Amino acid sequence: MTTDAIRLYPGKPEKVYFFGTCLVDLFYPGAGLAGIQLLEREGIQVLFPQDQTCCGQPAYTSGYYDEARAVAAAQLGLFKEDWPIVVPSGSCGGMMRKHYPDLFRDTPQSDRAKEVAGRVWELTDFLLNVCHVHLEDVGEPVTVAMHTSCSARREMGIAEVGPRLLQQLGNVTLVEQVRPEECCGFGGTFAVRHPEISAAMVGDKVQALADTGAREFVTTDCGCLMNINGHTEKAGQGIAGQHIASFLWERVSGQGGKS
Amino acid sequence: MTSREDILQRLRNRRDGELPMPELDYGSMTGRDWSAAQKLDLFQAMIETVHGEVHRATDEEWLDTLAGILKQRQARNLLTPLKHPIGAEIRASGHPDLPELLSYGEPVEHWQRELFNDVDAAITSTRGAIAETGSLILWPGIDEPRLMSLVPPIHIAVLEADQIFATFLEAMELQRWSAGMPTNALLISGPSKTADIEQTLAYGVHGPKELIVIVRQ
Amino acid sequence: MNQHNPTASQVQSFHPRAREALQNDQLRGNFRRAMDGLMGKRKAAFEGWDLESLRTLGAAVRQRALARLPDLLEQLESQLTSNGIQVHWATDADEACRIIRDICVAREARTVIKGKSMVSEEMELNHYLEAEGIEALESDLGEYIVQMAEQTPSHIIMPAIHMNTDEISELLHRKTGTDRSHDVNYLTASARQQLREKFMNADVGVSGVNFAVAETGTLCLVENEGNGRMTTTVPPCHIAVTGIEKVVPSLADVAPLLALLTRSATGQHLTTYFNMISRPRQPGEPDGPEAVHLVLVDNGRSGIYQDDELIDTLRCIRCGACMNHCPVYTRVGGHVYGTTYPGPIGSILMPHLLGLDETRHMPTASSLCGACGEVCPVKIPIPDLLVRLRRESVDGDSVHPGVVKGHGVKRGRWESLAWRGWQWMHANPGLYRTGTRMAARFRALQPASAGAWTRVRTAPRLAPKTLHQLMKQRADSNSSDNGGSR
Structure with missing residues (x-):
């Protein structure tokens, strides 16, 4: 990898x-x-x-x-x-x-x-x-955290890409969680085979995201999203995430792109 | 078949055949073009980060420096090399502040308990040092046996300022280590330490509690 | 001969142990703090380095050494022998223990003092010697503590990392009478006193080896405490024990591996001592052991060596960085794995030593996050090897049948049937579209509970329409507008 x-x-x-x-x-x-x-x-x-x-x-x-x-x-x-x-x-x-x-x-x-x-x-x-996009932000000011998936970070080597796109958005303040490179505990079938360990990992990840003070986070991967959102919802931790594509489209189009 | 033959045969008859021999690029480990002064400064900075103490002295003043170090620590005695010039200089000096001078004149078996329990400090020469890691190079031997730099609570090492190499690799090459290794070669970077109890550093767990380097310029 | 079977170790029941560890806040705190510290130190130690090039060099050095392994072992043996060091070969742990026992018996040795050696842990040497009436005492402070607690190391570099000062203080008090104290300096000094007596009285010193240099016949040991130097210098006989993969061709190969090892392990530019031994005590030398032996241990390594993928496992220089960076290891600690080597490296190494049947939980105990592979100083593709072992566990590939001991052990009828069904669904696009469309339409019937998943999470909710449907609608309306694209 x-x-x-x-x-x-x-x-x-x-x-x-x-x-x-x-x-x-x-x-x-x-x-x-x-x-x-x-x-x-x-x-x-x-x-x-x-x-x-x-x-x-x-x-x-x-x-x-x-x-x-x-x-x-x-x-x-x-x-x-x-x-x-x-x-x-x-x-x-x-x-x-x-x-x-x-x-x-x-x-x-x-x-x-x-x-x-x-x-x-x-x-x-x-x-x-490849597209060298220029994103013009038409949204209201907002603070977001980002969780880059492990595969995006390490397999695809694109950890810097998401933050750079978010930085193009004038009204978006990006805040960093502690241990940004740590896995959220999804890991596909890992979450099913080792549910207790996975639960401990996602618990820590949600805490790290919530501690940023942001109410929203974005991520590159729907596996992480399902895992983290599922946990924040259950625990009522008051931070919700969406896929970075949904967020970016919402910001540049002015349309709510929530999935 | 012996185990030796068995193991070697299995390795030689490897199922998946020949293995690749990738090229070696030492670029990341070479090209440290530091001046002598830079190397000395770096060596000192690095060994100080690991609790080593460095004193710079001229050939004329180093015995005063040594005596001062020992007096400050109230060392009762100092184990010295028999033949090496630093041992001879110390003994010839008759310096009033120097403690009792000892020498490792006989096999350790004859005086192990005294060595372990009664020797406060030892002084050895070095074969140089490594700037990048803040390490001393020692080749213990007949005149400066292996336990001298290990057993007494204080180890004082004398380093000639012009014998500092940029890296370990450079030291091995320039001193042609591959032409013949001694019984024991050592790199020493600071006093003995451990972090085995809850990541808390403690010094002198088995070896010296203090490592003091006198750099002779 | 005593009954000695290191494979009959405590390998079962990973899950209950994990559950217990996760509920132990003390333990979790100990590991979290320690691992955070080690990750930070490693990062700082490589500042200013072209780490990628250095790792590439480290990997290449190890690959070249492995490519010539049998020749290098012979060269090492002949060089060591001419230096006066006796070389022994052991195909398995039992034979290695026997060799050491025989050396001890020939010397009428009653006490053995040990420097840190993971191979000797792998061999369970201490138990073997004790059963033979020979006392074996660990001298590395962490190992000493772990041995006193009658435990095994929970980390390959920091054996007692799972314990805090309180626990250690209590243990030392109970076992040695040391006063209870929070002063780490005091506890350390008291261990120094106790162990110095042991060094003076030991008949044999046993150590590990970090690198064995073939060209000069040199055994290299990396350590901070000085117990390794004591072990290899004070007793009249020194026995070094190492895996056959630790040999490197030349001294020049040692430099990059050493630079990588100490920085990766503990974030040190170099450890306090780098100890290079090439001979027993020579005439006129007043100290050092009169006899030095090297025991070369195979114990499954030549099996790993056969396979082009698995061989990368043998590059390992035992730095432990993969553990320090592993989110699973950090949560549960080393004992949960139940094996000599825990964490990511343990999960790719132990199945070869014990067989997949004994280690079936290990390859799955990873989210494949890749942190281990990213920090590995010799670029072992650990996540890929975990997946390879998962494949071996279920005999999942008819193109590349399993070769690892115990392969196929996890292949169960229901799970394979489930994957067959999954394949059927996803290899047939029409079926997939119909199935997903139906699922979306009847999403109200989706159960709110989904086993372990929903214990700490809500269930994921199906969307009212799939992306396939949305795109189909778009394409249809586009083509009715202007006959445009799909």
Whole structure:
């Protein structure tokens, strides 16, 4: 799980594929839509293959490679043209970019998997470093904290991207939590296999976010969002989060983009 | 088959075949172009951060410095090297403030209890120092045995100012360590310490409580 | 011969132990404070360094050493032998213990003093020797405390990190009569006095090895306390024990590994002592052991060595940074893992030493957050290896069948069936769309409780429409407007 030493960003393309991820699809479609609108705002035509399902990560990290491969193989065929594939998740993006080559190693789809992997970009990274977005904030003044997912931070190496986008927003004050790099305790099936440890981790994460004084936080990943929001809601800790795409779209469009 | 043959055979007949030999780039460890003065300053700063004490002295004044250090600590005696010039200079000086002078003249077995219980301080030479980490280089041996710098509560080390190397790597190269290693080679960075009780630093857990360096300029 | 079986250790019941540890506020506080401190110190120690290049160098040094491992071991052996150090080879922990016992018996040794050695913990050497009537006493202060408490180390660098001053003071009082005190200097000084007697009377000193240099036949030891130097200098016989992977070709290889090790472990630029031993006492030298032995221990390592992925495990230089940065280890501490090496490195190493059947909880005890891999000074891809071991545990890959001892142990009928079902759903887009659409439509029927998840969280709520549906609607209305894009 090392990050690329150097990432070579492509020029801004005419079209992109959007891979929404299964969590966004079912629970946070607004975040997906916001991401698509942010891309369209840059003059990019967004292609959404209706046959997409899941990147395969849950099975992969549980060790069920055969099942993960079958599901991932179904995605490989969706991106026929040479456009970049934009994913509103560091975790699913990391799966596709970093782990597809390993998953398909020694199989006939190996080359195809590597080719697809090389085109995968996390949404905010793509907005900042490929589209070079300029965000004009039309929202009311607000203070937010940010939780960057571990996969966005370490697999995709984009810890600085979210804060840089937020800093473009004139009315947004970004506050930092203690131990910003510490995991929220989601970890996919980890939260189910080790619920007590996961609960201790999310408890600490929620405390760290609440201690910033912010009432809102944003995150790059819906897994973290589901975990942290679920806990703050249950504990009534008075801080609520949304996907960073929803937040950014809300700020630049003036439309509430809550998912 | 012996265990040796068994292990070696398993390693040689590796299932997945030959292993890669990546290139080594020592760039991150080299290129410390510090002047002699910078190296001395850095050495002192670094060893002081780990509780080492540094005194700079000329060849003329170093015995006064030494005597002052020992007197201040009310050391009853000082273990000195027999043959090394610093031992000879100390003995020849007849300095009035120096305590009783001892020497490690016989195998440790003959006087282990006295060494462990009755020696207050020992003085040794050094083979130089390392600026980057604030470390002394010692090659203990016949004249300055291994326990001299370990057992007495105070260890005083004499360092020649022109023998400070930028890094450990540089010291090993310039002193050609690979041509032949001594029985024991040591890097010493500060007095003995532990943080095993709740991360709280305590000095002198097994070795010296104090490490004092006299830099001769 | 005594019955000695280190694999029959306390490996079962990870979950109950974790639950207990999580409820122990004292313990959690001890670990949190300690780990926060260590993370901060490490960061400060690498300031001004090109850490990425240094880690790349460290990884390359270890990879090159492993690539030539059998040759280097032979070179090390021949160099040490010509230096007067006797070399022994042990295929497993039991044989390594036996070798040390035999050396002790030949010398009529009754007492052994020990410097810190994780390999000897792995071998459970102390118990073995005690069963043979030979006293084995730890001299590293943390190990001394842990041994006195009849526990095992909870961290590979700081063995007693789970205890606070109160607990240690009480223990020392009970076991040695030391006055109760909060003064760490006093407690330390009292241990110094007790242990000095032991050093003087010990017949044999046993130590570990951090690096073994093949070209010069040199054993390198890293430490702060000086007990390692005592152990290797005062008793008439010194036995060093090490895993076969610790050999490096040359002295130049030691420099980057040492720079990485101490900074990664405790945030020190260098430890107080770096002790390099190449010979027993030579004629005319007034101190040092007359006999020095090295025991090279395999104990599963040559098995790890066979595999192109798993071999990265053997790069480890035992700094413990992966533990210090692991959010799971920080929450539960080392004892919960129930193995000699806890935390991330333990989770990728112990399955090879004990088999996946004995360590089945370890590869899953990680959120795969990647902090361990990020700080590893020799770039071991720990998260990838955890996933690899999860795959081995369930025999989840027909392309790359399992090879690790105990592979497939976790493959259960219901879980595999569930993943089959998941695959069926997600590899068939039509089925997926229908299923998710139905779920969204009937979301009111979603249960509010979802097992362990909802014990501390609310259940995630399904959206009224999936992104697929929203995008389909958009595409339909666009095409009716202007025949535009999908």
